[in-house]
Structure formats: structure tokens, C-alpha cells
Amino acid sequence: MLAWLGMMKYQVEVTTHAAYCFNVKGKIVPYFKDKGILLEELQAKHLQDFYLFVLNKYKITAHTAQKYHANIRQALQHAFRMDMIPSNPADKVDRPKKQQFNGSYYNIEELNQLFEVVKDDPLELGVYLAAFYGLRRSEIVGLKWSAISFQHQTISIRHTVTSISYEGKQIIVEKDRAKNKSSYRTLPLVPAFFELLKRLWEEQQQNRALFKDSYCYKYEEYIYVNKLGDRIKPGYITQHFPIVLQKHELKHIRFHELRHSCASLLLVNGVSLKEIQEWLGHSHYSTTANIYAHLDYNSKVSSAQVMSNTLQVPIKQKAPEPSQGQVQELVHS
Template sequence: MVAGHLREQNGYYQMILSWKGKDGKRRGKSISTGLLIKGNKKRAEALLLKTRKEFAPENQMENADMLFSDFLVKWLKDRASTLDSNTYAEYAYEIKKTIIPYFQKHPVCLLKLTTKELEAFFHSENQQNGAATNDLLLYHEIIVAVFQYAVELQWIEENCALQVNPCADEVPILFTDFLLEWLEMMKSCVELTTYSSYSNAIKRSIVPYFRDKMLTLQELERHPKHIQDYYQFELNRGLTANTVIHRHANIRKCLQYAFQIGLIKSNPADRVERPRKKKYVATIYNDQELETLFKAVKGDPLELGVILAAFYGLRRSEAVGLKWDAIDFEKKTIRIKHVVTQVNLDGKNITIQKDRAKTKSSYRTLPLVRPFEELLRRLKQEQLLNQKVCGAAYCKKYLDYIYVNAVGELIKPNFITQHFEIVLKNHGLKKIRFHDLRHSCASLLYANGVSLKEIQEWLGHSDIGTTSNIYTHLDYNSKVSSANAILEFYPENASVQIVGQ
């Protein structure tokens, strides 16, 4: 078992491990426990003991001695199935043609590689081999992704490539060119849903606006008004303030990266006024309206989604992602642990399935009530019957899922949104968003005496602040009670009483 002790750093406990390598030299590794110092000493000590028992020095020895050129090969192999074919082919070509040959001539271990060696690589490519700006940015994009993988493996603690300016010897870079290069780098750093949001905003709105202006990063830094003008342009053509705020987030994040690697000395997006965010006030259904809606969707493919959203407060992605193994008919529980989302990327609709909800709090277990249990049993029987009727034509890909159509295909999230609007229109019902059924659920819970804390846990919000911010209107009845209590002090108004909404 390796030696080890705890160290206090930045308010958290760190585990410092120590062992003797095959070469006889003493080696060490620092691992964060993620535990705050206050009140967690025993838990940290227990985690240290467990880590010391399970720690494998031989693997660390391999990691410490691995040349960066060899790690590039490992990264290519491990990422072959996660990158799309075009991106993988481009990365593999540049790694084998340019990056690996350089670091084979200038060998350095992964754990000993610093910004100095990386800067030397970019300087060599620029001055000796005449690499263009786009090539340097591509090399940097690849190296950033490689180092990020090493961070994920916990072989290194931070991504030093983010501190390197690949174009230090180059001419000023156009903002649109840098924006697209940054977007490509983000593909390996964020979730596909997040990347899709970035891509749609940048390619459809931001780049088209700035392309003809031919502004460099340095010009934007000197004149942030160009960014402010863009926001006003979007507002004038009808975009909401909230949408423009999302555009601001994209621009600021990109320029922050340019600042981090030294292309600009400050982030110009920090010197503009972003639009004031408008708070969305949900339109909700009361209990009578929900009862009418339940009757309208009876037997419709939308029925399951409406019940899950209105009664259980599930998000659309959670409703579609519900699987049979999440239902415990004996214990009468439902576990929310899997989601299905749909994104549009470069004109293509992509369905994403993952065993991870929106936040950690989104994982939750809810009671299985009798009416919903009966509906689930009926749906199970219908699916078994459909499998027999359709035979080989029945889709076997989604047998684990509850929300499928008559031929076994998974109901698409976008179908729910679009079909919900049609159902409301056909039955003359008040127009609301499908997500507003979740708000309706919260409103009914509160009206029946359920506290905001309990509503937070039921809906799977990360903190009660989110719940209270969204459902501040639910506190109105408590204000009415306070107002009526005050009236007791005014005898002349004793017969007057304020009526709640």
C-alpha cells in the first residue's frame, strides 16, 4: 500500500500519495477529495485510506514515463469512436504528419511537458515551416483536446495548452475565422447539446453579421462598440433580449479564450452592455383545465407525455427517456435517471440518449401512483401486442423504453412539442407551452400545501433558489394571509377581507 497524508488547500482536503517507482526514485501524486475542510476530516481520512489501498503505482509509472508523442497515438486510438469521421480523419492526418514528428525529434514526457515546449512547437511551425494561421489554430485545437483527455484521465491536473498562444508570431486574426476555429475546438470540450446551441448561433447569426465587416480580434478589442452594434441589430430584427444574451455568452466565451492565450490583452465583450433579461412568466393550467386536457389526450400518443409533465413535473427529455427498468411495480417507485434530447446540428436532427439528467438533483425517485401504474401496465400490454402483430417490422432498438409508438419507434421530443400545440388548437384549449405543464404541476402542489423545498425535490431543481425564482407567483396566497392579518388591527375595516388569486 502506498504512503499518503492529507493536506489543506484552498478550503478543501487534498490527498498526497507517495510511492517508490521501479527506478528506485520516490514519486508522488496530489488528488483532490472534493471535501470541504470544515466538518469533513473523518470522511477525508476514510477516503485517503481507501485510495491508498486501491491506488496502482504501476499505472502511474507508465503515465509518468509516457512520451507526449506516444500519448498522441493513445489519444487517437481512444477517441476513434467518439469523434465524427471527418474530424477524426483531419486530426489523425495533422497529428501523424506534423505534431508527432516534431515531438519525436524533441522528446518530452507528457507529465513534464510545459507551455515552453508547446510555444517552441508553434514557433517552429510558423517560422521554419511557414504554417498559416488556420493551420496553427488547428494544431492548437488538437493539442488542447489531447491535454483535456489527459486531465479527464487524471494523469495531469490542468490543461497547460490553454495558456499558449499558437499565433504569437502571426499577423492579426479575423474575428470570424477565430470564432469558427474556437467552435471546432469546443466540439471535443462540451456536450453535443451545448455544441449544437453554440454552432447554430455562431454559424447562422454571429458569423454572417461580422463576415463582411472583416474585423480582427485586435480591432474588436479597441472598439467594443462593434459588438454592441451587433446586439442592437439583433434586437431591431425581432430577437428577444434573452436570445441576444445567449449570443453574448457565445461571443464572450470565445473572446475570453483569445484573451487567455494572449491574442488580445482584454476581453472587449466585458465592456459592452448586454440587454436586460426578461423574466418569463409561465401560463399555467388549473385543475379544471388539466382535467379537460387529460380527456382531450385520452388514447392519443401525447397522453403519456402530458401525464408525466402535468402530474410528475417531468421535463420533456425525462418523459421520453423513461425506461421500464426505472419502474419498480413492487416498491411503487419511478426513478428519473435517463434523458432523451433532440438537437439540430448543421441542418440534421440528432437524437441523443444518455444516462444523465440535467443536473445531479435531476436524479430523483418519485412514488408510483395507482392511476399511472394502471396506465403503464396497459402500455406494456399494448407494446407486447404490437410486437406480435408487427412481427419483424417492429423496431427492436427501443424495447427498453416506455414512450414508443405502435411500431416500436421512440417518440421524438420535437414531436411532443409540435403535436401538443395541434391538440390544444383542435380542442379549443388555452395555448400554453408543453413545458408549462411542469409549471402547472408546481402550482397545484403549492396550492395543496406542498412547500417550495418539497417542490424543488419533486421537480429536480438543483437548489431552492431556482424554484423560488420560477414560482415566485406561488407566494401570493401567503401575502394575502399576511394582508388579512394586518387588517385585524383596523376595527373599521374588520368586515373587509382580501381575496386571493
Template structure:
């Protein structure tokens, strides 16, 4: 797999390559090196044993094993194309079935209470953007002032800042485009959030004056900064959100679950899945439909009332 990995370094973006590298170097390669197999000796049963090993011994999820399988399959496909093997054993092996993700979420009362607790705190902006606009962490950190149109009252999601872990070090990857076309979206700038942004802008100007030469000017184009002008780190958002919930005795959810909360509140109030897809920037409609199919309770209630009016089985 190392030959395939070396080839992929120049074919995919750094974020994608780093993901491949971490999986191959830290998980897949060590296991098969210990077996002492030559590539042509690899059988579907060896792959099956590996997947079971990851599930039983390392306690990874089935979705993680599916991710490993995808990497192995692609690498072996490369080997087959280059006549290094006669068949691709990953074509034959039966991988685990994907488990559909069901995230936790807060209802509107919990979110409003959370808003109250984080008001004036550095984490406030992240909480609002995730729960109201449904932004991803990378989109929150990457939000720039150029994305805010105070005249036409819009906010454009097109910049991202993502941490990537590669060879034991964290790399911060900045992009002036979202990960795909649907992620690049323009949303209405509501008055309450517009007021908050204007207060943030004035505070940044004041901080720059107060701090003088100590103020960092490297990230002035970004919105989410601390008092010294440093861009807020992605890890801070995750860690501080968790500690905030614990401090105020909130029910534990992950930071990204605020994004799910946003979708659920939209759906619960009659917004269509297509509109939710566009609001969240999902790559396709199926992602939204599959993720939130279990939430169509209102339509089920309507159907139940209809059937109850038609079929009088208790009479």
C-alpha cells in the same frame, strides 16, 4: 470565434457544442464578417451595436442576446488568454437585462378536462407525465422500464432523449443520466399511474404479436412507443400537443407549460418551494424560488390579514 469553437468541440458534450456552433455560425460570425474588422479592432461599441441589431432587426428576445453575449465573452476570454487581444471588450459592454420568464399554465379543472380529451391517445402519456410529475420532454421520451419499480412503487428519472440540430440535420442524443444531479430524482409511483403503465406494457406485448416481424425491437427498453414499437419522437409531442389543444378549443399553452402547471398546483396546495424544487428536478432552489416567487399569494393573504388585525387605519 471559429478557433474557440474548434477548441470547444473536444471540451464539452455534443449538445452543448451544437448550441455554440449554431449561435456562432448562424448569427455571430456572419454579422462581424460583414463589418470586416480584425479581432484587435473589436470595441465594446461594436458588441453593443450587434446586440441592438439582434433585438431590432432579427426580433430576438433579450434573453437570447444574453446567451449570445455569453458565447462572445467566453470566446474573447480564450483570445485574451492566448494573447490574441489585449483586453476583452465583452467585459466592458453593457448587455441587456435578463427578463424573468413567466409561463402560462392550466388550472386543475383545465388539466382534468385535458386528461379526458387525450385518454387513449398516444399523447396521453406525455400529458400525464408533464402535468402530474412535472417531467421535461426529454425525460418523458427517455423514460425506460428499468426506471419503474413496481415492488417499491417508485419511478426514477435518469434517462433522457434530446433532439439536437447541427449543420442542418437533427441528431437524437440518448443519455442514461439526466442533465445534472438534481434532475436525477426518484418519485412515488401512484396507483393510477402504475395501472396505466401496466396497461401500456400489456399493449406493447400485444402490438409485438400483432405486428410480427414488422414490429421494431430496437426501443423495447423504452416506455413511450407507438403501435409499431418505434420510440415516439420529441417533435411529435410538441406538435401533437398543439394540434390537440386546437382541435378541442383549449386555451393555447406550450407543452412545457404543463410542467409549470404542475409546479403551480403544488404550490397552491401548500407544497413548499423546496419540495417543488426536488419534484421538478431544478438544479438549485433559487431557480424554483425566482420562477415562482409571484405565486406566493396565500402567504400574502395571511400577511394582509395579520396587518389588518394589527393596524386599524379605518377606525
């Protein structure tokens, strides 16, 4: 697998290769090396045992186990094409079944509480963008002033900034495109954000004048920067968010679950899953449906009402209770 991993370095993006390295070097190779199983000896049962092992020992999700399976199958397929093995044993394995997503999220009251406590905190902008627009962390950090049209009152998601651990180093990856084609989207700039972004623009101009040579101009095209002009790091958001929640005794959720909170509020207020897909930038409708369909109770109520109005189900009426006189008559007859 390490040979396949080295080959893939030149075929996929660095973020993808970093994920492959994490899976292969972290879990897959150590397991089979410890078992002493060689490539030519590998059987489908060995793979099935591996999936059960990581699911039970590390308590990973079936979704993560599926990623391991995808890496293993791809590596074995390469070995098969190179005539190193007669067949691909991964094709005989039952993939771990993905469980229904049951993430945590905030309701409207909890979000309003959160908005209060992050005022003037470096997290403020990130929390607002994640909760209102459902932006991913990489989209928030990657937001540039060129993506904001004050004239047309729009905000465009088209640049991302990601932090990854790769080859023993922590590196920042900037991309002039979003996660996928559907992630590239333009959304309305509502009045509250129009005013917020105008204020941030003015503050940045003031900070440049105030700090002069101490100001970092490297990230001047980015919106999410601190007072000295340094871009907020993706890792800072992830690390600082739970600290803020704990400090103010708010329910623990992950930062990414503000995105789920956004989706749940849209559903509660009658927005369709198709519209939510476009708002969040999911590449496929099935992704949105798989994640959020179980929250869509309103549509089930509407469906039940339609069926009730359409079909008349014959209900057998309960027989009336006998009167006291009828009871006495039956007793003495």
C-alpha cells in the same frame, strides 16, 4: 469565433456544442461579418450595439441575448489568453437584464379538459407525465421500464433522449443521466400511474405477439413507444401538441408549459417552492424561485396575515358625520 467554436467541439457535450453552433453561426458571426469588424478592432460598444440589434430585430428574450454574450465572452477570453487581443471587451459590456418569467399555464379545469381530448392519442402518456410529474420532454421520451418499480411504487428519472440539429443533420442524443444532478430524482408512483403503466406494459406484450417480425425490438426497454415498438420522437411531441390544442379549441400553450402548469398547481395547493424544486429537479432553488415566485400569492396572503396578527398599526378613525341639527346650528351661528 469560428476557431473557438471548432476548439470547443472537443471540450463540451454534443448538445452543448450544437447550441453554441446555433448561436455563433446563426446570429453572431453573420452580424459582425456584415459590419466588417475584425477581432483587433472589436470594442465594447460594438458588442452593446449587437445586443440591441438582436433584441429589437429578432424580438429575442434577454435570456437568449445573455447566451450570446456568454459565447462571445468565452471566445474573446480565449483570444485574450492566446495574446491575440490586449483585453476582453466583453468584460466592459452591460449584459441584457433578464426579465421576470411570465409563461402560460393551464389551471385544473383546463388540464382536465386536455386529459379528456388526449385519451387514446399518442400524446396521452406525454401529457400526463408533463402535467402531473412536471417531467421535461427529454425525460418523458427517455423513460425506461427499468426506472419503474411496481414493487416499491416509484418512478426514477435518470435517462434522457434529446433531438438536436447538428452539422446539418437531425440527430438523437441518448444519455444515461438527467439534465443535472438534481434532475436525477425518484418520485412516488401514484395509483393512477401505477395502473396506467401496467396497462401500457401489457399492451406492449400484446403488440409484440401481434406484429411479430414487424415489431421494432430496438426500443423495447423504453416505455414511450408506438404500437410497432418505435420510440416516440421528441420532435413529434412538440409538433403534434399544438395541433391537438387547435383541433379541440383549447388555449394555446407550449408543451413545456405543462411543466409550469404542474408547478402552479402545486403552489396553489400550498406546496413550498423548496419542495417544488425537488419535484421538478431544478439544480438550484433560485431557478425555481425566479420562475415561479410571482405565482406564489398564497404565501403573500399568509405573510400579510402573520404581520396583521403581530403588529397593531394605529389607524386614525374617521370623524363621525355631523347630525342635521348640528349642521343647522353651524349655519345660523
